[in-house]
Amino acid sequence: SRCGMIYMEPGSLGWRPLFNSWLSTQPQKVQDTCGKLLTGLFDWVVDKCLRFVTKFTKEVVTTPPINRVQSLMKIIGIFIASTFEEDDNPDEKVLKTWIQCFFMFGCAWSLGASINGDGRDKFNEHL
Numbered sequence: 001s002r003c004g005m006i007y008m009e010p011g012s013l014g015w016r017p018l019f020n021s022w023l024s025t026q027p028q029k030v031q032d033t034c035g036k037l038l039t040g041l042f043d044w045v046v047d048k049c050l051r052f053v054t055k056f057t058k059e060v061v062t063t064p065p066i067n068r069v070q071s072l073m074k075i076i077g078i079f080i081a082s083t084f085e086e087d088d089n090p091d092e093k094v095l096k097t098w099i100q101c102f103f104m105f106g107c108a109w110s111l112g113a114s115i116n117g118d119g120r121d122k123f124n125e126h127l
Helices: 016-023 028-056 065-086 092-111 117-126
Strands: none
Touching (some): 016 028, 028 092, 028 117
């Protein structure tokens, strides 16, 4: 177009640019001490869980994958903010442990949130 805009389908872009943008909004300590951990967790789990939900479960309400990943980031972000409200300089080891817990909780309640009861049992075993 004349104004230089390029339209891309959300599915072709994927969730990684959204994740990178979200990570840059987290507290500096999280970026410095847990950035690689979060990136590794997302890379390791998210695509596998999205694929599992699509292939082996039925959704009560169809939800685009990007929205499920965005919900995961929001859940983790809420817990991170709460952690920093209680302690503005948490111990690195404790923070990394909490981040892993936030991630697993968030996966269950975002990536698997829209599936039916039978699918939830399968998803819990998969996770």
